[in-house]
Amino acid sequence: MKEKVLIIGAGLCGTLLAIRMAQRGYQVELHEKRPDMRLEEMSAGRSINLALSNRGLKALGMVGMGEQIKKECIPMFGRMIHPKNGEHRLSKYSGRDGDYINSVSRGGLNISLLIEADSFKNLKVVFNSNCTHVDLKSATAQFKDQLTGEARKSQGDIVIGTDGAGSAVRRSLMSNTPELLFNYSQDFLRHGYKELSIPPTADDGWRIEKNALHIWPRGGMMVIALPNLDGSFTVTMFHPFEGEGGFNTLNTDEKVIEYFEAEYAEILRHMPDFLIDYHNNPTGTLGTIKCYPWQAHGKVLMMGDASHAVVPFYGQGMNASFEDVFVFDEILEEHEGDWKKVFTTFEDARAENTNAIADLAIDNFYEMRDHVANPVFIKKRNLEMELEQAFPDYYSKYSMVTFNENMPYSEAMRKGRLQDDLLMDICRKDKNKTLAEVYGMLKKIV
Amino acid sequence: MKEKVLIIGAGLCGTLLAIRMAQRGYQVELHEKRPDMRLEEMSAGRSINLALSNRGLKALGMVGMGEQIKKECIPMFGRMIHPKNGEHRLSKYSGRDGDYINSVSRGGLNISLLIEADSFKNLKVVFNSNCTHVDLKSATAQFKDQLTGEARKSQGDIVIGTDGAGSAVRRSLMSNTPELLFNYSQDFLRHGYKELSIPPTADDGWRIEKNALHIWPRGGMMVIALPNLDGSFTVTMFHPFEGEGGFNTLNTDEKVIEYFEAEYAEILRHMPDFLIDYHNNPTGTLGTIKCYPWQAHGKVLMMGDASHAVVPFYGQGMNASFEDVFVFDEILEEHEGDWKKVFTTFEDARAENTNAIADLAIDNFYEMRDHVANPVFIKKRNLEMELEQAFPDYYSKYSMVTFNENMPYSEAMRKGRLQDDLLMDICRKDKNKTLAEVYGMLKKIV
Structure with a gap:
């Protein structure tokens, strides 16, 4: 029997990792603070659906679940832009036909992973088990049972923290x-x-x-909507906390309704329960977390949101966390038997890329709310579609990040930014270039 | 009687602030975790002396202590560079005669401030009082008495945290x-x-x-020394933790001695107790802390290292903290009676400048250890001295930061970096320019 791997956090990343480590024959103990979500009603108002794309699918494919999960998905071929005045318009994600992203239920996907996890005899899931502390040198985690209040501990050969942006494992490193x-x-x-x-x-x-993926961009703020299998859409408004249109300013029913009627009249008529949702659902914060190192003493490692929480605007949070598992598995394959080597190689390989997607996600916030309605930007996106149709090896920045799962995020960022600068420049100056000329210029700079 | 101001931390910044607030007639309660340093032997091995310069002296002058403290100081007119092979050489800090920095004992300065604080009836200092938590909305701080273990609390109209890089007040905001x-x-x-x-x-x-201020630069690492009034020097080695010359590599007496004989032979013969100091004194870390906001609800504010800890390489940590008190006092003068306005105006005015000095201090680490021995850099510093002698309104970056106490750090950084780029370019290309031509070029870019 192989070594004991203690995994803290049975969210998307932790459960996928647990499955993979079980497939590799380790004794896996997966602890989750919350109750088994298969038995409880799901908590509403928080990231109900997510965009699954190539990097995430590649990692799901590794454990043999790619096809199964694709059945739970709704393809989204582009951004449907809804201007305040005027017709909505589809801006495709890629010029290639097979490139699309997938709307998937966070809860549904997590449940599918937990069901798969149950099929392994060497994988035990412990729910209601709240990690309070990890001793870094002995790989021992302390837990509080959320039902009985009882304290207990468990020692692994290693501990991997996949316990999200508020990670207790990270607190122990900190x-x-x-x-x-x-x-x-x-x-x-x-x-x-x-x-x-x-x-x-x-x-x-x-x-x-x-x-x-629907966007109502309003300059400085926006509302988006992603489809669900049952015919509903999860709608998310991204607004400032303070000032014009701010959550703290829209503090009476009258003000909220008046504001939505002026800015989002089209979507308001599709939301019969608008005011109920507006009052019942919490207002969440949007934060980026970066840290380094991700490991201590070759005994404790973090991955997923625990080591790199990002804002949601590139639709890559879950995909980056799933990619963590894929990259970790590749490195484990090479250095199995030497955890310190595995952990340090992983953090070295990965931090640069998760920093890149964190920065790209911030960039995309400004792009989605401010630029998608800009005529030069629209021209540039159209040019990129033409380039992708004409030249199979050309990828826009968005396509490199989203559809080119074999290119590291950091490379996608570097190349993508150079391409964007050049293309925006061309579109701004209205230069008369053939597609082949533009393609040649792009080839030269990256 | 004016409102009650609770100050957490009786280090340099907190004690100066307490004196100023007492001068303004507030009821001041100053809590310090450690015992009264006037009664205890001082802890060795940690920042025994510091460089006091114009910004710090301006703030000490505000409370009427400038002349008194200058008597405790040793002027330092420049960097004495000690190359590994060859003669040492003085590189002056400024081309102006009155510009110098001052070596001062941290403990001595703190004691002078505490003695001054004792002269105010409306200022109470509570030692051995360890702040464990601050309630942000009620301005109530909880303390543990370090002698009796007893818990107590104190409520102020406001709380100001000056409790350093490991601030408990910041933890409450966090x-x-x-x-x-x-x-x-x-x-x-x-x-x-x-x-x-x-x-x-x-x-x-x-x-x-x-x-x-003596420097033994060794490319990637260095040793420095600052004079004390009693004839001694406090010597500080800045070395990596790992690798060649690293603290973890120099792990036997033989290795340490061999290393110092090869690299720092000159200084080694002045240190009879070298090995004792090397073993007894801790190895400290060098960190930068930035945060924002610095205040909560117009009730709690942080200043000094609590909100902006910097690495020591610009000699500006204490000066920046003292400047905090000066700037705070100016803003208080304008908005007295409205704490929220005072606090938010202060954080807005100040964070940009403390971020600048944090970044400049990192830059200076590389300059001190790597560049001071570089011929182009030496040429550039000489050119700067000539410019400062010839043109009274020309200030080098170092002079703007250190000797131009009326220029904000952020402006010193912006102008200084532009000047440095131009001057390094001129010195590198060996252009034949008169001093007046160079001065004219500098005037144009900033």
């Missing part, structure tokens, strides 16, 4: 700051988010275009 | 991260420091030049 030279940053946008909902039609259909 | 959108970063160099000592001569004189 409390050893001087010894580990633990670098850490948390950075919040002055914007928050609130989830709302568009229900299905009477005959369980979709009230607006099903196969798109 | 635990309200989502509500305050509390941004935070801690960033450690891969280098640490260790303090050593050169004793006085037999007749209480200085073994090496008294009026200079």
Whole structure:
């Protein structure tokens, strides 16, 4: 029997990792603070659906679940832009036909992973088990049973923390700051988010275009919507906390309704329960977390949101966390038997890439709310579609990040930014270039 | 009687602030975790002396202590560079005669401030009082008495945290991260420091030049020394933790001695107790802390290292903290009676400048250890001296930061970097320019 691997956090990343480690024959003990979500009603108002794309699918494919999960998905072929005045318009994600992203239920996906996890005899899931502390040198985690209040501990050969942005494992590294030279940053946008909902039609259909990610960009703020299998859409508004249109300013029913009627009249008529959702659902914060190192003493490692929480605007949070598992598995394959080597190789390989997707996600916030309605930007996106159709090896920045799962995020960022600068320049100056000329220029700079 | 101001931390910044607030007639309660340093033996091995310069002196002048403290100082007119092979050489800090920095004892300065604080009837200092938590909305701080173990609390009209890089007040803001959108970063160099000592001569004189800050730059690492009034020097080595010359590599007496004989032979012969100091004194970390906001609800504010810890390489940590008190006092003068206005105006005015000095201090680490021995850099510093002598309104970056106390750090950084780029370019290309031509070029870019 192989070594004991203690995994803290049975969210998407932790459960996928647990499955993979079980497939490799380790004794896996997976602890989750919350109750078994298969038995409880799901908590509403928080990231109900997510965009699954190539990097995530590649990692699901590794454990043999790719095809199964694709059945739970709704393809989204582009951004449906809804201007305040005027017709909505589809801006495709890629010029290639096979490239699309997938709307998937966070809860549904997590449940599918937990069911798969149950099929392994060498994988035990412990729910209601709240990690309070990890001893870094002995790989021992302390837990509080959320039902009985009882304290218990468990020792692994290694501990891997996949316990999200508020990670308890990270807190244990942080409390050893001087010894580990633990670098850490948390950075919040002055914007928050609130989830709302568009229900299905009477005959369980979709009230607006099903196969798109909808955006109502309003300069400095926006509302988006992603489709669900049951005909509903999960709607998320991203607004500042303070000032014009701010959550703290829209503090009476009258003000909220007046504001939505002026700015989002089209979507408001699809939301019969608007005010109920607006009041019941919490206003969430949007933060980026970066840290380094991710491991201590070859005994404790973090991955997923625990080591790199990102804002949601590139739709890559879950995909990056799933990619962590894929990259970890590749490195484990090469260095199995030497955890310290595995852990340090992993953090070295990965931090640069998760820093890149964190920065790209911030960039995309400004792009989605401010630029998608800009004529030069629209021209540039159209040019990129033409390039992708004409030249199979050309990938836009968005396509490199989203559809080119074999290119590291950091390379996608570097190349993508150079391409964007050049293309925006061309579109701004209205130069008369053939597609082949533009393609040649792009080839030269990257 | 005016309102009650609770100040947490009676270090340099907190004690100066307490004096100023007492001068303004507030009821001041100053809590300090440690015992009264006037009664205890001082802890060795940690920042025994500091460089006091214009910004710090301006703030001491505000409370009427400038002249008194100058008597405790040793002027340092420049960097005495000690190359590995060859003669040492003084590189002056400024081309103006009156510009110099001052070596001062941290403990001595703190004691002078505490003695001054004792002269106010409306200022009470509570030692051995360890702040464990601050309630942000009620301005109530909880303390543990370090002698009796007893818990107590104190409520102020406001609380100001001046409790240093490991601030408990900041921890209380941090635990309200989502509500305050509390941004935070801690960033450690891969280098640490260790303090050593050169004793006085037999007749209480200085073994090496008294009026200079000594540097033994060794590319990637360095040793420095600052003079003390008693004839001794406080010596600090800045070396990496790992690798060649690293603290973890120099792990036997033989290796340490061999290393110092090869690299620092000159200084080694001045340190009879070298090995004792090397073993007894801790190896410290070097970190930068930034955060925002600095205040909560107009009730709690942080200043000094609590809100902006910097690495020591610009000699500005204490000066920046003293400047905090000066700027705070100016803003208080304008908005007295409205704490929220005072606090938010202060954080807005100040964070940009303390971020600048944090970044400049990191830059200076590389300059001190790597560049001061570079011929182009030496040429550029000489050119700057000539410019400062010839043109009274020209200030080098170092002079703007250190000797131009009326220019904000952020402006000094912006102008200074532009000047440095131009001057390095001129010196590198060996252009034949008159001093007046160079001055004209500098005027144009800033």
